[in-house]
Amino acid sequence: AYSLNLIFEDVSIPEGARLSVYGADSVDFKTYTSDDVFLAGVLATPLVQGEVIYVCYAEKNNLSKSGSWTIKQVAHDYKNAYLKPSLLKSTASSCNVDINCDEGADWQVEKQAVCKMLIQGVTLCTGTLVNNTAKDMTPYIITANHCVASESKALRTVFYFDYENETCGTASANPSKTISGSSLVATSPTGKVDFSLLKMSEIPPKYYNPYYAGWSVASSIGKGTACIHHPKGDVKKISVDKDKPSTGTLNTGGIKYVEDGNWLISRWETGTTEGGSSGSPLFDNEHHVIGMLSGGMASCDEPVNDYFAKFSYAWDYYDVAANQVKAWLDPLGIGADVCQGYNPYMLAANILSNVNTTDSLRLFTFGDNADGY
Secondary structure (H helix, E strand, O other), X not given: OOEEEEEEEEEEOOOOEEEEEEEHHHOOOEEEOOOOOOHHHOEEOOOEEOOOEEEEEEEOOOOOOOOEEEEXXXXXXXXXXXXXXXXXXXXXXXXXXXXXXXXXXXXXXXXXXXXXXXXXXXXXXXXXXXXXXXXXXXXXXXXXXXXXOOHHHXXXXXXXXXXXXXXXXXXXXXXXXXXXOXXXXXXXXXXXXXXXXXXXXXXXXXXXXXXXXXXXXXXXXXXXXXXXXXXXXXXXXXEEEOOOOEEEOOEEOOEEOOOOXXXXXXXXXXXXXXXXXXXXXXXXXXXXXXXXXXXXXXXXXXXXXXXXXXXXXHHHOOOOHHHOOHHHHOOOOOOOOEEOXXXXXXXXXXXXXXXXXXXXXXXXXOHHHOOOX
Protein backbone atom coordinates (compact mmCIF):
# COMPACT_ATOMS: atom_id res chain seq x y z
CA ALA A 1 0.00 0.00 0.00
CA TYR A 2 1.10 3.55 -0.68
CA SER A 3 -1.03 4.53 2.30
CA LEU A 4 -3.78 3.28 4.61
CA ASN A 5 -6.66 4.97 6.38
CA LEU A 6 -9.28 3.92 8.89
CA ILE A 7 -12.89 4.65 9.69
CA PHE A 8 -13.89 4.29 13.34
CA GLU A 9 -17.47 4.09 14.57
CA ASP A 10 -19.04 4.17 18.05
CA VAL A 11 -16.19 6.40 19.19
CA SER A 12 -16.22 7.46 22.84
CA ILE A 13 -13.07 9.00 24.29
CA PRO A 14 -13.42 10.16 27.91
CA GLU A 15 -11.45 12.99 29.45
CA GLY A 16 -7.96 11.81 30.24
CA ALA A 17 -7.78 9.36 27.34
CA ARG A 18 -6.33 9.57 23.85
CA LEU A 19 -6.59 7.60 20.62
CA SER A 20 -3.58 7.82 18.30
CA VAL A 21 -3.15 6.67 14.70
CA TYR A 22 0.23 6.67 12.96
CA GLY A 23 2.46 4.88 10.47
CA ALA A 24 5.89 3.29 10.52
CA ASP A 25 8.54 5.40 12.26
CA SER A 26 5.64 7.37 13.79
CA VAL A 27 4.92 9.32 10.59
CA ASP A 28 1.56 11.07 10.10
CA PHE A 29 0.88 10.99 13.82
CA LYS A 30 -2.69 12.04 14.70
CA THR A 31 -4.05 12.04 18.26
CA TYR A 32 -7.71 12.39 19.23
CA THR A 33 -9.05 13.28 22.68
CA SER A 34 -12.32 14.21 24.36
CA ASP A 35 -11.84 17.72 22.95
CA ASP A 36 -12.41 16.44 19.40
CA VAL A 37 -15.87 16.25 17.84
CA PHE A 38 -17.05 12.86 16.61
CA LEU A 39 -20.31 13.46 14.79
CA ALA A 40 -22.57 10.42 15.28
CA GLY A 41 -19.57 8.71 16.87
CA VAL A 42 -17.73 8.50 13.55
CA LEU A 43 -14.03 9.23 12.95
CA ALA A 44 -12.46 9.03 9.49
CA THR A 45 -8.69 9.31 9.63
CA PRO A 46 -6.38 11.01 7.13
CA LEU A 47 -4.09 8.92 4.95
CA VAL A 48 -1.12 7.32 6.72
CA GLN A 49 1.89 6.65 4.50
CA GLY A 50 3.05 3.07 4.01
CA GLU A 51 1.82 -0.48 4.44
CA VAL A 52 1.51 -0.47 8.24
CA ILE A 53 -0.85 1.56 10.42
CA TYR A 54 -0.81 1.59 14.21
CA VAL A 55 -3.70 2.35 16.55
CA CYS A 56 -2.77 3.18 20.13
CA TYR A 57 -5.33 3.85 22.85
CA ALA A 58 -4.35 5.05 26.32
CA GLU A 59 -6.39 6.20 29.30
CA LYS A 60 -5.77 7.09 32.93
CA ASN A 61 -6.26 4.55 35.65
CA ASN A 62 -9.55 4.46 37.53
CA LEU A 63 -11.66 6.37 35.00
CA SER A 64 -15.33 6.20 35.92
CA LYS A 65 -16.08 5.03 32.37
CA SER A 66 -13.67 3.56 29.87
CA GLY A 67 -13.55 4.68 26.26
CA SER A 68 -14.63 2.55 23.33
CA TRP A 69 -14.46 2.42 19.54
CA THR A 70 -14.77 0.03 16.61
CA ILE A 71 -12.59 -0.11 13.50
CA LYS A 72 -15.23 -0.35 10.79
CA GLN A 73 -13.10 0.00 7.67
CA VAL A 74 -9.50 -0.20 6.51
CA ALA A 75 -8.80 1.37 3.10
CA HIS A 76 -5.75 0.30 1.07
CA ASP A 77 -4.31 2.91 -1.30
CA TYR A 78 -2.94 1.37 -4.47
CA LYS A 79 -3.24 4.57 -6.57
CA ASN A 80 -0.84 6.72 -4.54
CA ALA A 81 -3.48 9.11 -3.21
CA TYR A 82 -1.02 9.97 -0.45
CA LEU A 83 1.37 11.34 -3.07
CA LYS A 84 4.79 10.26 -1.92
CA PRO A 85 7.25 13.08 -2.69
CA SER A 86 9.12 10.96 -5.24
CA LEU A 87 5.94 10.57 -7.26
CA LEU A 88 4.35 13.92 -6.52
CA LYS A 89 4.90 15.48 -9.93
CA SER A 90 3.66 12.46 -11.87
CA THR A 91 0.27 12.08 -10.16
CA ALA A 92 -1.81 14.81 -11.81
CA SER A 93 -1.32 15.13 -15.55
CA SER A 94 1.66 17.21 -16.61
CA CYS A 95 -0.27 20.22 -17.95
CA ASN A 96 -1.69 21.04 -14.51
CA VAL A 97 -0.24 24.18 -12.94
CA ASP A 98 0.67 24.57 -9.26
CA ILE A 99 -1.30 27.32 -7.53
CA ASN A 100 1.99 28.96 -6.51
CA CYS A 101 3.24 29.32 -10.06
CA ASP A 102 2.93 32.69 -11.82
CA GLU A 103 -0.55 31.82 -13.11
CA GLY A 104 -1.83 31.69 -9.52
CA ALA A 105 -0.33 34.99 -8.38
CA ASP A 106 -3.69 36.79 -8.37
CA TRP A 107 -5.40 33.97 -6.45
CA GLN A 108 -3.26 33.70 -3.33
CA VAL A 109 -6.15 34.76 -1.08
CA GLU A 110 -8.89 32.61 -2.59
CA LYS A 111 -6.69 29.50 -2.73
CA GLN A 112 -6.92 29.27 1.07
CA ALA A 113 -10.63 28.45 0.79
CA VAL A 114 -10.09 25.36 -1.38
CA CYS A 115 -9.63 21.94 0.21
CA LYS A 116 -9.00 18.37 -0.88
CA MET A 117 -11.68 15.89 0.23
CA LEU A 118 -11.18 12.20 1.02
CA ILE A 119 -14.66 10.64 1.13
CA GLN A 120 -15.34 7.32 2.88
CA GLY A 121 -11.63 6.61 2.67
CA VAL A 122 -11.78 5.85 -1.05
CA THR A 123 -13.08 8.80 -3.12
CA LEU A 124 -11.33 12.10 -3.91
CA CYS A 125 -13.05 15.44 -4.63
CA THR A 126 -12.51 19.16 -4.04
CA GLY A 127 -14.50 21.57 -1.86
CA THR A 128 -14.59 25.27 -0.96
CA LEU A 129 -14.97 26.96 2.42
CA VAL A 130 -17.60 29.65 1.82
CA ASN A 131 -18.64 32.77 3.68
CA ASN A 132 -22.17 33.70 4.75
CA THR A 133 -23.83 37.07 5.25
CA ALA A 134 -23.39 36.88 9.03
CA LYS A 135 -19.62 36.38 8.72
CA ASP A 136 -19.82 34.09 11.74
CA MET A 137 -17.17 31.57 10.62
CA THR A 138 -19.65 28.73 10.23
CA PRO A 139 -17.46 26.11 8.46
CA TYR A 140 -19.62 25.52 5.38
CA ILE A 141 -18.05 23.59 2.49
CA ILE A 142 -19.66 23.65 -0.93
CA THR A 143 -18.93 20.79 -3.33
CA ALA A 144 -20.71 18.55 -5.83
CA ASN A 145 -23.71 16.33 -5.12
CA HIS A 146 -22.09 13.50 -7.03
CA CYS A 147 -19.22 13.67 -4.49
CA VAL A 148 -21.28 13.76 -1.29
CA ALA A 149 -25.03 13.17 -1.47
CA SER A 150 -25.71 11.56 1.91
CA GLU A 151 -25.16 12.13 5.62
CA SER A 152 -23.22 8.86 5.76
CA LYS A 153 -20.64 10.15 3.25
CA ALA A 154 -20.49 13.57 4.91
CA LEU A 155 -19.67 12.00 8.28
CA ARG A 156 -16.85 9.99 6.71
CA THR A 157 -15.13 12.82 4.84
CA VAL A 158 -11.68 14.19 5.68
CA PHE A 159 -10.86 17.75 4.55
CA TYR A 160 -7.24 18.73 3.73
CA PHE A 161 -6.40 22.44 3.93
CA ASP A 162 -3.33 24.33 2.72
CA TYR A 163 -2.27 21.26 0.71
CA GLU A 164 -0.01 22.79 -1.91
CA ASN A 165 3.60 23.02 -3.00
CA GLU A 166 5.31 25.93 -1.29
CA THR A 167 6.81 27.09 -4.56
CA CYS A 168 6.09 26.34 -8.19
CA GLY A 169 6.97 22.81 -9.20
CA THR A 170 8.57 21.67 -5.95
CA ALA A 171 7.59 18.55 -4.00
CA SER A 172 7.07 20.36 -0.72
CA ALA A 173 3.40 19.86 0.25
CA ASN A 174 2.43 19.00 3.81
CA PRO A 175 -0.80 16.98 4.16
CA SER A 176 -1.13 17.47 7.92
CA LYS A 177 -3.82 20.17 8.16
CA THR A 178 -6.99 18.10 8.25
CA ILE A 179 -10.50 18.16 9.67
CA SER A 180 -12.46 14.94 10.02
CA GLY A 181 -16.22 14.73 9.64
CA SER A 182 -19.09 16.92 8.52
CA SER A 183 -22.86 16.98 8.35
CA LEU A 184 -24.90 17.31 5.18
CA VAL A 185 -26.73 20.63 5.38
CA ALA A 186 -28.32 20.91 1.93
CA THR A 187 -28.25 19.17 -1.44
CA SER A 188 -30.35 18.59 -4.54
CA PRO A 189 -33.08 16.00 -3.84
CA THR A 190 -32.59 14.49 -7.29
CA GLY A 191 -28.91 15.33 -7.83
CA LYS A 192 -29.82 17.26 -10.98
CA VAL A 193 -28.45 20.50 -9.53
CA ASP A 194 -24.99 19.21 -8.75
CA PHE A 195 -24.24 20.78 -5.36
CA SER A 196 -23.96 19.81 -1.71
CA LEU A 197 -23.42 22.11 1.26
CA LEU A 198 -21.61 20.52 4.19
CA LYS A 199 -20.82 21.81 7.67
CA MET A 200 -17.49 20.59 9.00
CA SER A 201 -17.21 19.25 12.54
CA GLU A 202 -15.03 22.18 13.58
CA ILE A 203 -13.85 25.61 12.48
CA PRO A 204 -10.44 25.54 10.76
CA PRO A 205 -7.86 26.87 13.23
CA LYS A 206 -5.83 29.96 12.54
CA TYR A 207 -2.66 28.10 11.52
CA TYR A 208 -4.61 26.44 8.67
CA ASN A 209 -4.74 29.89 7.04
CA PRO A 210 -8.45 29.55 6.22
CA TYR A 211 -10.32 31.94 3.96
CA TYR A 212 -14.10 32.01 3.57
CA ALA A 213 -14.66 32.52 -0.14
CA GLY A 214 -17.19 35.02 -1.45
CA TRP A 215 -19.91 34.06 -3.91
CA SER A 216 -22.29 35.52 -6.47
CA VAL A 217 -25.69 34.43 -7.76
CA ALA A 218 -25.36 36.58 -10.88
CA SER A 219 -26.90 35.14 -14.04
CA SER A 220 -24.52 37.05 -16.32
CA ILE A 221 -20.75 36.59 -16.08
CA GLY A 222 -17.97 38.62 -17.68
CA LYS A 223 -14.74 37.43 -19.25
CA GLY A 224 -12.13 35.64 -17.21
CA THR A 225 -12.68 32.69 -14.85
CA ALA A 226 -10.44 30.42 -12.80
CA CYS A 227 -10.78 27.03 -11.16
CA ILE A 228 -8.67 26.00 -8.14
CA HIS A 229 -8.72 22.26 -7.57
CA HIS A 230 -7.01 19.02 -6.51
CA PRO A 231 -6.83 16.83 -9.64
CA LYS A 232 -6.46 13.15 -8.73
CA GLY A 233 -6.00 14.29 -5.14
CA ASP A 234 -2.76 16.03 -6.06
CA VAL A 235 -1.61 19.33 -4.58
CA LYS A 236 -3.58 22.46 -5.35
CA LYS A 237 -3.66 23.48 -9.02
CA ILE A 238 -5.18 26.32 -11.04
CA SER A 239 -6.89 26.39 -14.43
CA VAL A 240 -7.63 29.66 -16.21
CA ASP A 241 -10.03 30.62 -19.01
CA LYS A 242 -9.75 34.10 -20.47
CA ASP A 243 -13.13 33.99 -22.23
CA LYS A 244 -16.68 34.44 -21.05
CA PRO A 245 -18.37 31.22 -19.89
CA SER A 246 -21.57 30.22 -21.64
CA THR A 247 -24.68 28.53 -20.32
CA GLY A 248 -24.96 24.80 -20.91
CA THR A 249 -26.65 21.58 -19.81
CA LEU A 250 -24.53 18.61 -18.78
CA ASN A 251 -25.56 15.10 -19.75
CA THR A 252 -23.36 12.40 -18.24
CA GLY A 253 -23.64 8.92 -16.83
CA GLY A 254 -27.27 8.67 -17.83
CA ILE A 255 -28.09 11.84 -15.87
CA LYS A 256 -29.36 14.98 -17.53
CA TYR A 257 -28.84 17.89 -15.21
CA VAL A 258 -31.27 20.80 -14.94
CA GLU A 259 -31.68 22.64 -18.23
CA ASP A 260 -29.25 25.56 -18.47
CA GLY A 261 -28.03 24.76 -14.96
CA ASN A 262 -24.33 24.77 -15.82
CA TRP A 263 -21.59 27.19 -16.74
CA LEU A 264 -19.67 25.81 -19.72
CA ILE A 265 -15.95 26.44 -20.09
CA SER A 266 -15.32 25.80 -23.78
CA ARG A 267 -11.53 25.69 -23.45
CA TRP A 268 -8.99 26.31 -20.71
CA GLU A 269 -6.04 28.49 -21.71
CA THR A 270 -4.13 27.24 -18.65
CA GLY A 271 -4.35 23.75 -17.15
CA THR A 272 -7.24 21.30 -17.20
CA THR A 273 -9.37 19.32 -14.71
CA GLU A 274 -9.36 15.62 -13.84
CA GLY A 275 -10.91 13.13 -11.48
CA GLY A 276 -10.61 14.58 -7.98
CA SER A 277 -11.34 18.07 -9.33
CA SER A 278 -15.08 17.42 -9.00
CA GLY A 279 -16.82 19.93 -6.76
CA SER A 280 -14.06 22.51 -7.19
CA PRO A 281 -15.00 26.21 -7.43
CA LEU A 282 -15.30 28.29 -10.57
CA PHE A 283 -14.38 31.90 -9.70
CA ASP A 284 -15.49 34.87 -11.77
CA ASN A 285 -13.24 37.86 -12.51
CA GLU A 286 -14.40 39.47 -9.26
CA HIS A 287 -13.07 36.43 -7.35
CA HIS A 288 -16.54 35.17 -6.36
CA VAL A 289 -17.56 31.50 -6.49
CA ILE A 290 -20.11 31.07 -9.29
CA GLY A 291 -20.06 27.30 -9.84
CA MET A 292 -18.93 23.83 -8.74
CA LEU A 293 -17.35 21.36 -11.16
CA SER A 294 -19.77 18.65 -12.31
CA GLY A 295 -17.83 17.04 -15.16
CA GLY A 296 -16.85 17.31 -18.78
CA MET A 297 -14.32 16.18 -21.31
CA ALA A 298 -11.29 18.28 -20.40
CA SER A 299 -7.84 16.70 -20.50
CA CYS A 300 -4.30 17.84 -21.19
CA ASP A 301 -4.64 16.84 -24.83
CA GLU A 302 -8.00 18.61 -25.22
CA PRO A 303 -8.78 20.99 -22.32
CA VAL A 304 -12.35 21.54 -23.52
CA ASN A 305 -15.97 21.44 -22.39
CA ASP A 306 -16.00 21.54 -18.59
CA TYR A 307 -19.37 22.02 -16.90
CA PHE A 308 -19.87 23.72 -13.54
CA ALA A 309 -23.17 23.62 -11.65
CA LYS A 310 -24.36 27.23 -11.39
CA PHE A 311 -24.18 28.66 -7.88
CA SER A 312 -27.33 30.62 -8.74
CA TYR A 313 -29.22 27.34 -9.23
CA ALA A 314 -27.88 25.88 -6.00
CA TRP A 315 -29.03 29.13 -4.37
CA ASP A 316 -32.80 28.71 -4.65
CA TYR A 317 -33.79 26.43 -7.53
CA TYR A 318 -35.56 24.37 -4.86
CA ASP A 319 -37.84 25.97 -2.27
CA VAL A 320 -36.97 23.81 0.75
CA ALA A 321 -34.07 24.87 2.99
CA ALA A 322 -32.57 21.36 2.92
CA ASN A 323 -32.33 21.60 -0.88
CA GLN A 324 -30.84 25.09 -1.30
CA VAL A 325 -27.90 27.16 -0.07
CA LYS A 326 -29.82 30.44 0.29
CA ALA A 327 -31.24 29.54 3.69
CA TRP A 328 -27.77 28.86 5.06
CA LEU A 329 -25.50 31.36 3.34
CA ASP A 330 -27.89 34.28 3.85
CA PRO A 331 -28.88 33.66 7.50
CA LEU A 332 -29.58 37.39 7.93
CA GLY A 333 -32.22 37.20 5.21
CA ILE A 334 -30.98 40.36 3.52
CA GLY A 335 -31.56 39.03 0.00
CA ALA A 336 -27.88 39.27 -0.90
CA ASP A 337 -26.89 38.53 -4.48
CA VAL A 338 -23.19 38.85 -3.68
CA CYS A 339 -21.19 38.07 -0.56
CA GLN A 340 -17.57 39.12 -0.26
CA GLY A 341 -14.86 36.76 0.94
CA TYR A 342 -13.77 36.89 4.56
CA ASN A 343 -10.47 36.32 6.37
CA PRO A 344 -11.36 36.22 10.08
CA TYR A 345 -7.73 36.48 11.12
CA MET A 346 -6.75 39.50 9.05
CA LEU A 347 -6.87 42.48 11.36
CA ALA A 348 -7.39 46.01 10.10
CA ALA A 349 -4.20 48.09 10.29
CA ASN A 350 -4.03 51.02 12.67
CA ILE A 351 -3.14 54.47 11.39
CA LEU A 352 0.34 55.50 12.49
CA SER A 353 0.07 59.22 13.10
CA ASN A 354 3.78 59.64 13.85
CA VAL A 355 4.97 58.71 10.35
CA ASN A 356 6.04 61.74 8.39
CA THR A 357 6.45 62.13 4.65
CA THR A 358 10.18 62.73 5.15
CA ASP A 359 10.73 59.48 7.07
CA SER A 360 12.52 56.59 5.36
CA LEU A 361 10.79 53.22 5.67
CA ARG A 362 12.15 49.71 5.58
CA LEU A 363 10.64 46.24 5.74
CA PHE A 364 11.09 44.44 9.06
CA THR A 365 10.51 40.71 9.43
CA PHE A 366 9.04 39.73 12.80
CA GLY A 367 9.38 35.98 12.11
CA ASP A 368 7.54 33.87 14.68
CA ASN A 369 7.21 36.72 17.14
CA ALA A 370 4.02 38.17 15.66
CA ASP A 371 0.78 37.14 13.99
CA GLY A 372 -1.33 38.76 11.33
CA TYR A 373 -0.45 41.15 8.50
